[in-house]
Amino acid sequence: MGRAPCCDKVGLKKGRWTSEEDEILIKYIQVNGEGSWRSLPKNAGLLRCGKSCRLRWINYLRSDLKRGNISSEEEETIIKLHSSMGNRWSLIASHLPGRTDNEIKNYWNSHLSRKIHSFRRSSSETLPMVMDSSKAEIPPKRKGGRTSRWAMKRNKTYYIQKDVPKIKPKDSPLTPNIEEVLLLPTPDLEQETFSSTTINDSMVLDPKSNDNKRESPVLRSDEAWKCENQRLYASGEKKTETLVPYDHDQEGIDGGVFNDIVDNDLLDPDGVLALSEGRGGYDIIDFNDGNDSAFMCADKMLATHEDLQESGQFSSNGDSGEWYSCSSITSGFDDGIERGNEIWDEKEKMLSSLWESDNWEGDSYNLSEIDSDTHDAMVAWLLS
DNA sequence: AAGTATAGCAACCGCGTCGCC
DNA sequence: AGGCGACGCGGTTGCTATACT
Missing domain, CATH: 1.10.10 (Arc Repressor Mutant, subunit A)
Structure with a gap:
C-alpha cells in the first residue's frame, strides 16, 4: 500500500x-x-x-537568512564539517547562521565538489596535503558534449551491495577478491576535503619523500609502509601500527569506542587514532569503483587492488588519478555496516557537542575528566 | 545573431522519523 | 503496539541565465 x-x-x-x-x-x-x-x-x-x-x-x-555569496570562512566551515559529517546538510547548515541546508547542498554540488574533483585530478602524481580551498583551481568550462550534472551523477556509480558475500576476517587484507565486493556510496568523494585542518594529521606521509620537510607532505605508494604499517606524522614522529583481525566477539563499538579511546589513550596529540595489538575491531572491505579497488582496514585504506602499494587513508583510482578518501567508512563483515553507522553516529554526536560549546560533560562519553590535550586530540580526530 | 551546452539555483519528491492517538 | 499524520532531510529534477561555438 x-x-x-x-x-x-x-x-x-x-x-x-x-x-x-x-x-x-x-x-x-x-x-x-x-x-x-x-x-x-x-x-x-x-x-x-x-x-x-x-x-x-x-x-x-525567512528574515534571518543571509544573502549573498558564501564567504571563504563559511566555505572552510562547510568543507570541515562535511569532512566529518558527510551529506548531513541540515546539520552543517545549523553551524552556519543564515544559511540553509539547501543552499549549502547546492553550493557543495556546484562549487566545492568540483574544486575537490579538480584538485584530485591534478594531483595524481603527488598530493599536496594542505590546500587552500579558496584558491583551488576551477576547471575551465568545457566546450561541447552535454554531460551535465556529472558531479551528482557520479553518486550513482557507488552503491551498497549488501547481498554479496563478505570478505572473511581471516582473509588477507591485501588479497584482492573481485567477487567479494562491497560497494559504497560516495562519501569518498566528499570526505577528502583538503582543508588543512581536516587532512593534516591523519594522512600517511611518504617516508621516502623529501617533501616531509615541507608543510605540504605528499601521499605516495610505499612498499615499506605496506609491510610495517608504519606511519610518519607531520611532526616527524614514526609509529608502527599492528593491525589485528576483527574479532566478532569483541564488540568494541557497542561497549563505547569513545570511552575506550579516552580511557586507553588511543589518540595521539595529533588526533591520530592509534591501533595497537589486541585492539580488535577492524573490518576489511574491498572498495571498488569498477576500475580499481582498494582494501580498507577500519578507517584506513590498506592497499589498492591494482598494485597493492597504495596505503594510508587515501586510495587512488587508477584510471583517472582521482584520489578517494575513505577515512570514515567502516564496513565489511556481517555487521560491518551497522558498526560503521554506530561509529558515524557516535562521532557526529561528539563532534556536535564539541562544536557547539566545547562542553565536555557528555557523560555517555566519559569525557568529563579528560585534559585539554586529549580534548584537542579528540577534536582533531573527529574532524579527520 | 542564433543555436546549443553548461552551471547554478529553486523547487519537487520520496522516504525516514517522531509524536499523537 | 501500531497506525497515522506531520515534519524534516537528502537526493534529484527542472528552469533560467550565461558561456560558448
Whole structure:
C-alpha cells in the first residue's frame, strides 16, 4: 500500500513562486507563525502544497537568512564539517547562521565538489596535503558534449551491495577478491576535503619523500609502509601500527569506542587514532569503483587492488588519478555496516557537542575528566 | 545573431522519523 | 503496539541565465 500523498495535489500550483505568493505566505506566517504546514496553504489562500510552502519559507523567505555569496570562512566551515559529517546538510547548515541546508547542498554540488574533483585530478602524481580551498583551481568550462550534472551523477556509480558475500576476517587484507565486493556510496568523494585542518594529521606521509620537510607532505605508494604499517606524522614522529583481525566477539563499538579511546589513550596529540595489538575491531572491505579497488582496514585504506602499494587513508583510482578518501567508512563483515553507522553516529554526536560549546560533560562519553590535550586530540580526530 | 551546452539555483519528491492517538 | 499524520532531510529534477561555438 503506497503512502498517501502529503497533500491533495489536484489543482495545486507547482514551480516558481510569484512575488504575490511570497507576500501572502510572509504575511500569514507573520500573523500565525510557522508550523501546521499542511493546513497553511488552505488557511492562507495559497494554491500550494504545504511542503512547498515550508520549503519556500525556510529556504527563501525567512528574515534571518543571509544573502549573498558564501564567504571563504563559511566555505572552510562547510568543507570541515562535511569532512566529518558527510551529506548531513541540515546539520552543517545549523553551524552556519543564515544559511540553509539547501543552499549549502547546492553550493557543495556546484562549487566545492568540483574544486575537490579538480584538485584530485591534478594531483595524481603527488598530493599536496594542505590546500587552500579558496584558491583551488576551477576547471575551465568545457566546450561541447552535454554531460551535465556529472558531479551528482557520479553518486550513482557507488552503491551498497549488501547481498554479496563478505570478505572473511581471516582473509588477507591485501588479497584482492573481485567477487567479494562491497560497494559504497560516495562519501569518498566528499570526505577528502583538503582543508588543512581536516587532512593534516591523519594522512600517511611518504617516508621516502623529501617533501616531509615541507608543510605540504605528499601521499605516495610505499612498499615499506605496506609491510610495517608504519606511519610518519607531520611532526616527524614514526609509529608502527599492528593491525589485528576483527574479532566478532569483541564488540568494541557497542561497549563505547569513545570511552575506550579516552580511557586507553588511543589518540595521539595529533588526533591520530592509534591501533595497537589486541585492539580488535577492524573490518576489511574491498572498495571498488569498477576500475580499481582498494582494501580498507577500519578507517584506513590498506592497499589498492591494482598494485597493492597504495596505503594510508587515501586510495587512488587508477584510471583517472582521482584520489578517494575513505577515512570514515567502516564496513565489511556481517555487521560491518551497522558498526560503521554506530561509529558515524557516535562521532557526529561528539563532534556536535564539541562544536557547539566545547562542553565536555557528555557523560555517555566519559569525557568529563579528560585534559585539554586529549580534548584537542579528540577534536582533531573527529574532524579527520 | 542564433543555436546549443553548461552551471547554478529553486523547487519537487520520496522516504525516514517522531509524536499523537 | 501500531497506525497515522506531520515534519524534516537528502537526493534529484527542472528552469533560467550565461558561456560558448
